[in-house]
Each structure stands twice: as structure tokens, then as C-alpha cells.
Amino acid sequence: MSDVQQTRFKSRLSAILFADMVGYSRMMAEDEMATTMAVKSCVEMFSALAGDFSGKVIGTNGDGVFLVFDSAVDAVSFAVEIQNRIREQNQGVSENKQTLFRIGINLGEIIIDELDLHGDSINIASRIESFAQPGRICISGTVHDQVSKKLSFGYEYLGAQEFKNISELVDVFQVHEDPAAATLTTGMRRPARSSEYVRPEANKEQSIVVLPFGFQGNDPSESWFADGLADDVTTNLSRFHDFFVIARGSAHVYNDRSIAARDVARELGVRYVVDGSVRKSGPRIRVALQLMDAKRDRTIWGEQYNREIEDIFDLQDEITQVIVSATAVQIEASELDRVRQQPPTNLAAYGFVLQGQSHIFRYTQEEVARARELYDKALEIDAAYARALAAKSRTLNIDWRYGWTDEPDRALDDALHLARQAVDFDNADARGFGELGFAHLYRKEHDAALNAYERALRLNPNDADLMSDMADALAHSGRSEEAVAMLHKAMRLNPFYPDQYIWHLGGAYFNLERYDDAIRTIQTMQNPTEGRRLLAASYGMLGRTAEAEAEARKVLQAHPNFSVDAWAAVQPDKFEEDVARFVDGLKKAGL
Structure with missing residues (x-):
């Protein structure tokens, strides 16, 4: 040139x-x-x-x-x-x-x-x-x-x-x-980069991920059906104690990405990968699936199902059992029997719940409200549909957590009531017990919260989000060492874990007076805004005044009306000394 x-x-x-x-x-x-x-x-x-x-x-x-x-x-x-x-x-x-x-x-x-x-x-x-x-x-x-x-x-x-x-x-x-709601969303933590991530060697032979299913149909707005089916297969598999099942959040990172199954398996540290597609045309569905053994780099099972839409629950059971058999996991008949959740009396109710799931995981006030409308439609059809009750309870918990309601006490009470209804109608579904645990925790009913979470994890031992929530309850109940161990397990199950896991881990370290560990942990948050309270308090307790005051200024920049006393009242700690230590750290930071 x-x-x-x-x-x-x-x-x-x-x-x-x-x-x-x-x-x-x-x-x-x-x-x-x-x-x-x-x-x-x-x-x-x-x-x-x-x-x-x-x-x-x-x-x-x-x-x-x-x-x-x-x-x-x-x-x-x-x-x-x-x-x-x-x-x-x-x-x-x-x-x-x-x-x-x-x-x-x-x-x-x-x-x-x-x-x-x-x-x-x-x-x-x-x-x-x-x-x-x-x-x-x-x-x-x-x-x-x-x-x-x-x-x-x-x-x-x-x-x-x-x-x-x-x-x-x-x-x-x-x-x-809203930076607070973003703490629940997927984080950029590739296994190769993450110091927290440990490949699941103990479960390597029974480790699996279900990738999002592709959708083919005349109406793209019905793609929620394929997403919902993949999520339900994941949930069914994750109930087996002998499986190590990657969480839906990490699987969805690969939703719009063309990548070979063996490369997905390598990135996530698993042996088996399930992927497929769904075609929906009127009352009929065609589901094409394949199961890849990444260790041997070959497809060990592939099948195409042509069914009436009303057969979707039987189809889910069949897919789950075939995958279990194909991966040679020994499952007792009693465990296979309890995999299937209570289906709704009307298939339309199931459709409304699946559509709601496509909104709730976007974590904005408008999307969560839209999800609740869809769950209400499901409950209008079947008032005893436990899954819809648990899902609606979650929307009220989210509203309470992020101040999206003018009646916070009522929202938490209603969330508790719905969760109780969910477990009454279906005591084999972990979702209801998880919501029950969250509602009890923020009512400072610690024993009831932990009992509910324990029931939930017995029903679904691979639910990473449940583990994170239970770990937070353990930390607030004076059992922070157990919380740390549980959070590391959750991070292995959900390698693209959200910031909420880190927030919970930092809080557990703070309660253990491991302030340097709390700081290092919170500094790895993808969205640091909501972790600054813990940073300010940790620096304050270490006597690092300049850094503590700098974080305090950032807390006030994001939340101009922040009040230490108001925050202390929300903290669901069982022991007053834990709250007092956190308040002391915030005040030392100048808040």
C-alpha cells in the first residue's frame, strides 16, 4: 500500500x-x-x-x-x-x-x-x-x-x-x-478458568448434561416447549443419587452455540451428553434424541419419537429410563417409580407452567410478573397442580427479595402458603420443599427451613440452586463450615454458577471471621454491586479503612437510601452475634 x-x-x-x-x-x-x-x-x-x-x-x-x-x-x-x-x-x-x-x-x-x-x-x-x-x-x-x-x-x-x-x-x-436480580443469572466461569471448579472425578462414569433441545415448528413462539422438555428431562435425571447431572443454567450457556458434544463434555467435565430436537405440529410432536459417550467419542443411543402431545408425560418417563439404562447406572425400581412428578389434570396447565419458566429465568420485574400470570392460568385449570403452586411461590419470593412489591410481609406469607400447598399436593417434588425452606428462613424459622431443604435435597440430590439456598440457610444458622462445603459441591454441578453462589460463599466466610477469604471470594463476582456490602464490612473488620470507605461509597452510589439498621433487620441470622459482627463491619466502613 x-x-x-x-x-x-x-x-x-x-x-x-x-x-x-x-x-x-x-x-x-x-x-x-x-x-x-x-x-x-x-x-x-x-x-x-x-x-x-x-x-x-x-x-x-x-x-x-x-x-x-x-x-x-x-x-x-x-x-x-x-x-x-x-x-x-x-x-x-x-x-x-x-x-x-x-x-x-x-x-x-x-x-x-x-x-x-x-x-x-x-x-x-x-x-x-x-x-x-x-x-x-x-x-x-x-x-x-x-x-x-x-x-x-x-x-x-x-x-x-x-x-x-x-x-x-x-x-x-x-x-x-437491576444488579440485584442479576445475581441469579448465569456467570462466565469456564471450567478452564475457574479456580473454584473441580471436575467431578468421583462421579465421572455417571456424569451427564442435557443440552437445550432445538425447536422446529410453524410457530417460533412455541419454542418454550422444547426448552421445557429438556429442563424436565434434566430434573428427572437429577433425582437419581448415582448421577452427577449438570444444572440447567450451565447447559443453557450452549443454547445458541454450535459445539461438538465431546467438546461440551470436556468443558463441563462430564462423560455423557444428551441433545436433540423437538418438532411440534398441532396435536403431534416429534422428538429426536441422541446420547453421546464423550469418553469413547461415539453415539451410544439415538431415537425418534412420534407421539400425540397428550403423551408427553409418558414420553418423559420413557426418555429418562432409556438414558438411565444406556448409561448403565444401577437404579432401584422404587427410585424409578418416584421420578415422575404428579402431572396436571389438564395438559394446558403444563403448557402454561412451561411458558412461565421461559419468563421467570430472565429475572426482571416485568418478566417475573408475566411468569406469575401464566402460573395463575395453570392454577385456574388445576388448583391442585403442585408444580404451578411452587413456581408461583418462587415469584413472590423474588418480589420480596428485590423489593418489587408494596406489601413485602404479605408476599412472604403468601409464598409460604403456596409452598405448603405444593408439598401437600405432591410430596415427591423438590421444588415445593425448596420454596418452603426459603420462606421459613426469612421468617427466621431456622429449624423449619433446614428441615424443608433437607427434604428437597433428598428428593433431588443434584439441584445446585437448592444446594446454594440451603447453604445460605446453614450459614445463617451458625453452620458456616457446612455451608462452604455445600457451595463448592453446587459449583461443581453448575460450573457456570450465578453470582448468588459467590455471595452466599462470601457470607459464610464472613461468619467464620475469614475476612480475607470473603474479600477474595466477593471480588470474583461478575456483578460486584451487590457484594460491596460484604466487601465494606470485611475491609472494616480488618482495619483497612481506606478500602472499606471506598466500598461504602460505592454501596451508597448504588443504593442512596441504604440503612445499616434496615439491612440488619432483614438479615435472617439465628445468632445475634453474627448480625452484630456484620453491623460492626459496616459501621467501621462509615455506613
């Missing part, structure tokens, strides 16, 4: 943002003029606001907008603000006419010439946008590295994605405006 040609090109590090309107073609077909005006209004909003965040609109293309920013912090701050404004603009507008955008952001070098911008970084940003839910924001790993410690948002790990013509995998995260 000549010197003259080189002077025509410049490169710079920039944050690249792509925004794309959801349902543009459908809306144009329904009302071309109204849709055009709505898009024009949003593009004008993008242009007017971008300058306040060091950004500039580079181009538009019908339903899409392309912007660049000087920094990743500015780009993410802009994206959150623009989504909030669009959300306000949609208030009072019917759901099918709302203007929603997906946003994707990447950070990297861009090449600038006299006519255009170029570079892989731009292509990556445009592809990241497609991973976002409507009205949400997705970012690359390079953006996450820049903003996670600077912006008080939450970040959910969606996995390492392979993009066409991009040589390296790209980590993708979805932004949560």
Missing part, C-alpha cells in the same frame, strides 16, 4: 452500537404510515441523545441504527437510557403496536476512510444485537471488562458464541438494569 493510500485510512478504538427494531416487517404490513412515523421518532431520539454520551449516529437502515462512542461506559449508559425512554414512550400503547429495539454493543478497532467505517468489531456488534431480548441490551466480553466495575448494572452471561468469519469465540452478556 502506498503512503498516499495509508494516509486515507485511520483507525481508532471505539464502542460500536447496533439497534434493530423488533417486528418491523409485521408492523409495516399492518400500518405502514404509523410504523414509519414511530421509527422516525425513535431515530430522532437516538440522534438527540447520542451527543450527551460522546456518541454519533453513523447510519440508519429502515429499522436499524448504527452509532459509535468514545468509550464502552458511554455506549452502555446511552443504551440503558434510550431503552428507558422508549419504554416510557410505549406506556399506554397496545403490546402489538409498541416500538421495541434490540441493542448490541462491542468495543474494538474500527478503520475509517473517506466514505465508510470498516472492521471485524463492527460485524461483531451487529451480530451481538440478535442475542438481545426485545427491549434489552447485549454486550461483548470486551465491553463487559470495561463497564462491570464502573456501572451499577447487572450482567448475565449468555455464553461464548461463534460468529461466521470471526476466528475467535466472542463472550456475550445481557445487561440487567
Whole structure:
């Protein structure tokens, strides 16, 4: 390239943002003029606001907008603000006419010439946008590295994605405006990187992961059916004591990623991988499955099932038993008999529960409320459906935990009542006992909480989230050493574990007065905002005043109305000295 040609090109590090309107073609077909005006209004909003965040609109293309920013912090701050404004603009507008955008952001070098911008970084940003839910924001790993410690948002790990013509995998995260709720979402903890992760050698011959099933059908909105079936097969397998079953959260990291079964097995430290697809057409389903033995690198079983949709529960049982037989695990007949949960009296109730699950795991106030509506629909059909009762109880617990209700005491009481109903109607389902344990804990009924969690784990010994919750109850009951051991086991079962596991582990270390361990643990959180209270208290107890006060300032930045006394009242510790120690640490930090 000549010197003259080189002077025509410049490169710079920039944050690249792509925004794309959801349902543009459908809306144009329904009302071309109204849709055009709505898009024009949003593009004008993008242009007017971008300058306040060091950004500039580079181009538009019908339903899409392309912007660049000087920094990743500015780009993410802009994206959150623009989504909030669009959300306000949609208030009072019917759901099918709302203007929603997906946003994707990447950070990297861009090449600038006299006519255009170029570079892989731009292509990556445009592809990241497609991973976002409507009205949400997705970012690359390079953006996450820049903003996670600077912006008080939450970040959910969606996995390492392979993009066409991009040589390296790209980590993708979805932004949560509520950092507290994000503590429950998947974390970026690849086994090769994680010092906490220990491969399950003791269970290696009976270790398994069920990958998300692909969906094929005329209505993409019914994809929840495939997700629900895969999750139910996972739950059924995880009830067997001789199995080591990877949690659904870690399996879902591979949902949109093309990767060979043997590579999944290597990353997760398991021997067997189940994957498959579901085709639904009217009242019939076709389920194609295969079971891979990664140790021998061969498929040991494959089957295609063509059934009526009403046979779904028998099909789940059959799939579970075939997998158990194919992996040569010795299971007593009595354990096989109790695998199947009580089915609803009407298949429609089951469908509403599966749809609810597709919403609740997104952990936003709106999505949790939507999940509860669907669980209520299931209960209208079958008031004794234990799974729906337990699921609704969970929504009320989440509302209570994150302050999404104006009546917190009632929410916790109702959650307890629903959990009791769930275990009364089906005492072989671990979900109800898990919700019962959580509700009892925050009523400071410690023995009842631990009894409920013990029942839950006897029914489902591989449920990593149950282990994490029980470990937290153990720590609050003065049994922190047991809590630490249980949390490490949960992390092995769920290698892409959420920040909540780390939060619970840090709390257990704090109760054991292992403050350095608490600090090191909390510093590994993907979303550090909700761990700063523990950091401030731990630094305070170690006499590291400057660091304690710095964390305290960040606590107040995220929660301006934070009160030590109010937080102490919420803490469900059994022993007053544990609460007093935590309060002492917070006050030493200046809170």
C-alpha cells in the first residue's frame, strides 16, 4: 500500500452500537404510515441523545441504527437510557403496536476512510444485537471488562458464541438494569478458568448434561416447549443419587452455540451428553434424541419419537429410563417409580407452567410478573397442580427479595402458603420443599427451613440452586463450615454458577471471621454491586479503612437510601452475634 493510500485510512478504538427494531416487517404490513412515523421518532431520539454520551449516529437502515462512542461506559449508559425512554414512550400503547429495539454493543478497532467505517468489531456488534431480548441490551466480553466495575448494572452471561468469519469465540452478556436480580443469572466461569471448579472425578462414569433441545415448528413462539422438555428431562435425571447431572443454567450457556458434544463434555467435565430436537405440529410432536459417550467419542443411543402431545408425560418417563439404562447406572425400581412428578389434570396447565419458566429465568420485574400470570392460568385449570403452586411461590419470593412489591410481609406469607400447598399436593417434588425452606428462613424459622431443604435435597440430590439456598440457610444458622462445603459441591454441578453462589460463599466466610477469604471470594463476582456490602464490612473488620470507605461509597452510589439498621433487620441470622459482627463491619466502613 502506498503512503498516499495509508494516509486515507485511520483507525481508532471505539464502542460500536447496533439497534434493530423488533417486528418491523409485521408492523409495516399492518400500518405502514404509523410504523414509519414511530421509527422516525425513535431515530430522532437516538440522534438527540447520542451527543450527551460522546456518541454519533453513523447510519440508519429502515429499522436499524448504527452509532459509535468514545468509550464502552458511554455506549452502555446511552443504551440503558434510550431503552428507558422508549419504554416510557410505549406506556399506554397496545403490546402489538409498541416500538421495541434490540441493542448490541462491542468495543474494538474500527478503520475509517473517506466514505465508510470498516472492521471485524463492527460485524461483531451487529451480530451481538440478535442475542438481545426485545427491549434489552447485549454486550461483548470486551465491553463487559470495561463497564462491570464502573456501572451499577447487572450482567448475565449468555455464553461464548461463534460468529461466521470471526476466528475467535466472542463472550456475550445481557445487561440487567437491576444488579440485584442479576445475581441469579448465569456467570462466565469456564471450567478452564475457574479456580473454584473441580471436575467431578468421583462421579465421572455417571456424569451427564442435557443440552437445550432445538425447536422446529410453524410457530417460533412455541419454542418454550422444547426448552421445557429438556429442563424436565434434566430434573428427572437429577433425582437419581448415582448421577452427577449438570444444572440447567450451565447447559443453557450452549443454547445458541454450535459445539461438538465431546467438546461440551470436556468443558463441563462430564462423560455423557444428551441433545436433540423437538418438532411440534398441532396435536403431534416429534422428538429426536441422541446420547453421546464423550469418553469413547461415539453415539451410544439415538431415537425418534412420534407421539400425540397428550403423551408427553409418558414420553418423559420413557426418555429418562432409556438414558438411565444406556448409561448403565444401577437404579432401584422404587427410585424409578418416584421420578415422575404428579402431572396436571389438564395438559394446558403444563403448557402454561412451561411458558412461565421461559419468563421467570430472565429475572426482571416485568418478566417475573408475566411468569406469575401464566402460573395463575395453570392454577385456574388445576388448583391442585403442585408444580404451578411452587413456581408461583418462587415469584413472590423474588418480589420480596428485590423489593418489587408494596406489601413485602404479605408476599412472604403468601409464598409460604403456596409452598405448603405444593408439598401437600405432591410430596415427591423438590421444588415445593425448596420454596418452603426459603420462606421459613426469612421468617427466621431456622429449624423449619433446614428441615424443608433437607427434604428437597433428598428428593433431588443434584439441584445446585437448592444446594446454594440451603447453604445460605446453614450459614445463617451458625453452620458456616457446612455451608462452604455445600457451595463448592453446587459449583461443581453448575460450573457456570450465578453470582448468588459467590455471595452466599462470601457470607459464610464472613461468619467464620475469614475476612480475607470473603474479600477474595466477593471480588470474583461478575456483578460486584451487590457484594460491596460484604466487601465494606470485611475491609472494616480488618482495619483497612481506606478500602472499606471506598466500598461504602460505592454501596451508597448504588443504593442512596441504604440503612445499616434496615439491612440488619432483614438479615435472617439465628445468632445475634453474627448480625452484630456484620453491623460492626459496616459501621467501621462509615455506613
